[in-house]
Structure formats: structure tokens, C-alpha cells
Amino acid sequence: MMNTIDFIRERSEFMPLWERATTGVRMLRDKLPTELLYFDTIDLQTQKFFELVQKLLALEGMTDFATLVLKPDPFDYFNFHFGKYPGFIHRAENTDDEFFEFLLKDPGGSLADSLGTNSEHYIVMPLSAKWIAFGDRSWGTGVLYGPPDVMECAKSFYPFFIVPPKGFRIDP
Structure with a gap:
């Protein structure tokens, strides 16, 4: 079966997602540590985290979600080098295998720049619901x-939440 997930190619499609993501990150900076659930950034590439995303989507009657890389810079780095944007939309018809396969997809002559490999800051968020997951690999x-x-729902479903490292903060 062919993977139908692809990089976002149009600026007009990427910008609203990027704006929501960056607004979400700014909002997260103002939250108390007790208001957040923490996870290991490698969890993005695990089946159980994917199932958590699906569970939260179902809770809100949604199916589609976006995964974006905010760092390295989506514009001056990723789009400049590859002519596309570091993000994709996973739709109801896509499978978990397609998700994991796409995270490691070569954006064009640089396997080291796959989203699952070269994503210091990433976001996973539904297309229209009100939750957000932010990962800082540093x-x-x-x-x-x-x-x-x-x-x-997340606390009762996902057994792998962690205590954040001492001094953890969400940087720009």
C-alpha cells in the first residue's frame, strides 16, 4: 500500500497551522508545571503515543491531526532547502504504519533531515480541537x-508520563 501522507507544500496551508502551533507554545510557557503532562520526546515514535493521539481525537469527535517541526526553522532552513514545509496532516484514512514511515521520510536528498530525525521542537495537534503536544528534544x-x-483521558490512558527534568522550561 502506498503512503498517502506528504509534506505540506503550500505556504497558505502551512501558515495557519504554524501560527496555531506557535501561539500554543507561547500559551504553554504561561502554564503552571502542575497543569501539564510530561513525556519523553522519543514517545512521538511509539505506538502507544500514537494511540494516545487517536484516543484524544476520538474524545473530541475528530480524526485528523497535524505534526509540525518548529525548530530547525521551517522557513529559512527546511523550506529553503527542500521547497516544502516540515509538517504533514494525518487523516482518518491514514494508518499508524504510514505515520511512522513518514516521520523517517527523506525530504529530498537528506535522510538526516527527516521529521523524526531532525526535529528539535515539534508539535502534534488536532486540526480544530483544543489540545496540543509540544516536544523539545534538547x-x-x-x-x-x-x-x-x-x-x-490522557492520564487514565497513557502510562508513560514522566516527571520533568529539573529546570525544564519551554523556550522560544
């Missing part, structure tokens, strides 16, 4: 934040 730590029902 800390090895990610955070999940959403409305109370989302947070309760």
Missing part, C-alpha cells in the same frame, strides 16, 4: 496540555 521532554476532559 531537553528530551515534551508536554501535553488541553481542557480538563482531555487531560483526564
Whole structure:
């Protein structure tokens, strides 16, 4: 079966997602540590984390979600070198295998720049719901934040939340 997930190629499609993602990261900086759930950034590439995303989407009656890389710079680095944007949309018809395969897809002559390899800061978020997952690989730590029902669902479903490292903060 052919993978139908692809990089976002149009600036007009990427910009609204990027704006929501960067607004979400700014919002996360203002949250108390007790308001967030923490995870290891490598979890993005695990089946259980993918199932968590699916569970949270289902809770809100959604199916589609976006995965974006915010660092390295999507514009001056990724788009400049590859003519596309470091993000994709996983739709209801896509499988978990396609998701994991796409995370390691070569963006064009540079396998080291796959989203799963070269993503210091990444975001996973539904296309229209109110939760967000942010990963900072320099800390090895990610955070999940959403409305109370989302947070309760996540806590009861996902057994791999962690205590953040001492001094952890969400940087720009």
C-alpha cells in the first residue's frame, strides 16, 4: 500500500497551522508545571503515543491531526532547502504504519533531515480541537496540555508520563 501522507507544500496551508502551533507554545510557557503532562520526546515514535493521539481525537469527535517541526526553522532552513514545509496532516484514512514511515521520510536528498530525525521542537495537534503536544528534544521532554476532559483521558490512558527534568522550561 502506498503512503498517502506528504509534506505540506503550500505556504497558505502551512501558515495557519504554524501560527496555531506557535501561539500554543507561547500559551504553554504561561502554564503552571502542575497543569501539564510530561513525556519523553522519543514517545512521538511509539505506538502507544500514537494511540494516545487517536484516543484524544476520538474524545473530541475528530480524526485528523497535524505534526509540525518548529525548530530547525521551517522557513529559512527546511523550506529553503527542500521547497516544502516540515509538517504533514494525518487523516482518518491514514494508518499508524504510514505515520511512522513518514516521520523517517527523506525530504529530498537528506535522510538526516527527516521529521523524526531532525526535529528539535515539534508539535502534534488536532486540526480544530483544543489540545496540543509540544516536544523539545534538547531537553528530551515534551508536554501535553488541553481542557480538563482531555487531560483526564490522557492520564487514565497513557502510562508513560514522566516527571520533568529539573529546570525544564519551554523556550522560544
